[in-house]
Amino acid sequence: MVSNQLLELENFIHQLPVEDKLWLLGQIMVQLRQGAETINGRDKAADIQYDATAKPIWEIAVEIGANIPESEWEKVPSDLSKNFDLYQN
Template sequence: MISPQLLKLEQSIHNLSLEDKLWLLDKIFEQVRNTAPHPQEKDLQNLKYDDQVKPIWEIAVEIGAKIPDSEWAKVPSDLSKNF
């Protein structure tokens, strides 16, 4: 549930100029960055390379090999212009 103070703040922000909104956003980002690191970030720092794990590209090739040729034929050769 959103507090009444937050709703009031939202309305106040709505009335600010773009320059003031950007300033406020910068201050909010600054405060968020200065908070303690997320547990996920700490976990990434301790992550070790595992050469037993299959590379993502090999997994993608395996998945692609399961798709019938008739379905691959429907994919545009340029993947953008005709999609």
């Protein structure tokens, strides 16, 4: 079950511009990587098991992208993939 705090957070994130959402996603990924490496001094990667029922990440990305208005997509630089490092600041 999803907590009320998470639902409020989701609503807040929905209102953010695309640039802020991308920044937040990057921060979450950094924390997940750090947390996945070790938990309580254990190598957590050894405990990860394949879940054939899990939705592929690309499907999740497509679903998220479908919820972003076209006007927000138009704000994303056309050269973002080539110059990603320039846009991270």
